[in-house]
Amino acid sequence: MTQTVTLRWGASTDVGQVRKENQDAYITSPPVFAVADGMGGREQGAAAASIAIDSMRALVSQKHIEADDLQRCAAVAWQGIVELSLESESTPGTTLTAAVLTEDAGTPYWIILNIGDSRTYRFGSDGLVPITVDHSVVQEMVNAGTLTREEARIHPQSNLVTRAIVMEAQHPVDIWKIPVLPADRLLLCSDGLTAELPDIYISKLLARYDDPESAAGRLVQVAVDLGGRDNVTVVVVDATGVPTITERTVPIPVREQE
Ligand code: MG
Numbered sequence: 001m002t003q004t005v006t007l008r009w010g011a012s013t014d015v016g017q018v019r020k021e022n023q024d025a026y027i028t029s030p031p032v033f034a035v036a037d038g039m040g041g042r043e044q045g046a047a048a049a050s051i052a053i054d055s056m057r058a059l060v061s062q063k064h065i066e067a068d069d070l071q072r073c074a075a076v077a078w079q080g081i082v083e084l085s086l087e088s089e090s091t092p093g094t095t096l097t098a099a100v101l102t103e104d105a106g107t108p109y110w111i112i113l114n115i116g117d118s119r120t121y122r123f124g125s126d127g128l129v130p131i132t133v134d135h136s137v138v139q140e141m142v143n144a145g146t147l148t149r150e151e152a153r154i155h156p157q158s159n160l161v162t163r164a165i166v167m168e169a170q171h172p173v174d175i176w177k178i179p180v181l182p183a184d185r186l187l188l189c190s191d192g193l194t195a196e197l198p199d200i201y202i203s204k205l206l207a208r209y210d211d212p213e214s215a216a217g218r219l220v221q222v223a224v225d226l227g228g229r230d231n232v233t234v235v236v237v238d239a240t241g242v243p244t245i246t247e248r249t250v251p252i253p254v255r256e257q258e
Contacts, residue, residue: 005101005108005180009033009237010213012220016192016228024190024233025049029060031101033237035118037190039164040092044084048092051080052165056098065102067175070113073098074173077165085167093166096173097132099186099237108180108242115173116164119194121202122178123185128203131176131186135163150198158195159230184239185212189219192230196223212236 007030015022023038023045034056038049055077059065077096084092095116102109112120114132117139122129133139137160138152152158163171187206194202202219209215216234223232 004241005239006241007031007101007237007239008212009235010211010216011233011235012213012216013233014220014224014228014231016224016231018227018229019231021046022231023049024192024231025053026188026233026235027053027056028235028237029057031065032056032059032098033100033186033188033235034096034098034113035188035190035233035235036097037095037116037118037192037231037233038092039094040088040090042088042090044088044090044092045094047084048081048094048165051084052077052094052096055080056096056100059100065100065111067111067177070098070100070111070175071173074113074115074165075170078170081165082167091167093164095161095164095190097188099188101180101239104177108239110176110178110180110184110186110239112176112178113173114175115171116161117159118188118190121187121189121199122181123187123203123206124181124183128187128199128206130199131178132174134161135171135174136161153194153198159191180239180242182240182242184242186235186237186239187219188235188237190231190233192228192232193219193223193234195230196226196228196232206236212238 036049036052038045
């Protein structure tokens with residue numbers, strides 16, 4: 001028998017204090033939740049982010065969703081970005097992170113997608129646990145052991161991504177499939193949040209606000225108040241109703257490519 005999952009969610013976005021234009025985009029249309037952070041001048045970054053979000057929108061009305069479907073959405077987004085790039089003087093691109101609720105043999109799962117340095121975290125009894133791994137220069141230094149995560153956060157090169165949805169190459173996306181926990185909270189965000197707020201403070205605010213809309217709004221507000229040097233976007237999704245403790249609480253990579 002399929003377990004019924006109840007979703008509650010909230011989202012907030014802000015241009016920040018420095019940028020002229022908000023080039024982030026998001027979707028909260030169950031079972032699809034996603035954040036994209038566009039790059040490129042003259043409104044092209046915003047257009048790129050919208051293309052990535054629209055590619056995910058195709059899943060909203062789909063009956064059953066598999067990891068391959070998210071892969072296909074990313075490919076559609078890439079084709080859209082190529083077309084956009086051919087029409088623009090700049091070279092627009094975007095990150096994309098997504099969490100899509102699905103089920104497998106009656107068990108609810110999240111399928112998580114990532115390309116770039118927007119992030120999906122899980123917040124629960126283990127605290128704030130990153131699910132996605134950034135495709136960035138500083139993440140490579142963290143992997144090599146030459147930077148800590150906190151040093152990476154404030155590093156001058158912290159905004160350089162190594163993969164994104166860009167015309168120049170069809171970079172692979174990472175995809176994870178993780179069981180939904182009994183009281184599950186996911187956070188999806190653009191780097192405008194994580195650049196301003198260390199994980200420990202994000203964790204505190206997620207613990208303080210039970211209502212996902214309030215949590216998302218407060219996180220964005222604090223990031224803007226702390227400097228708001230970039231666009232800030234936050235999506236918070238709560239899933240309840242799964243009665244049993246599932247066997248795994250750590251992400252299972254189903255497709256991680258070099
Ligand atoms: Mg950004």
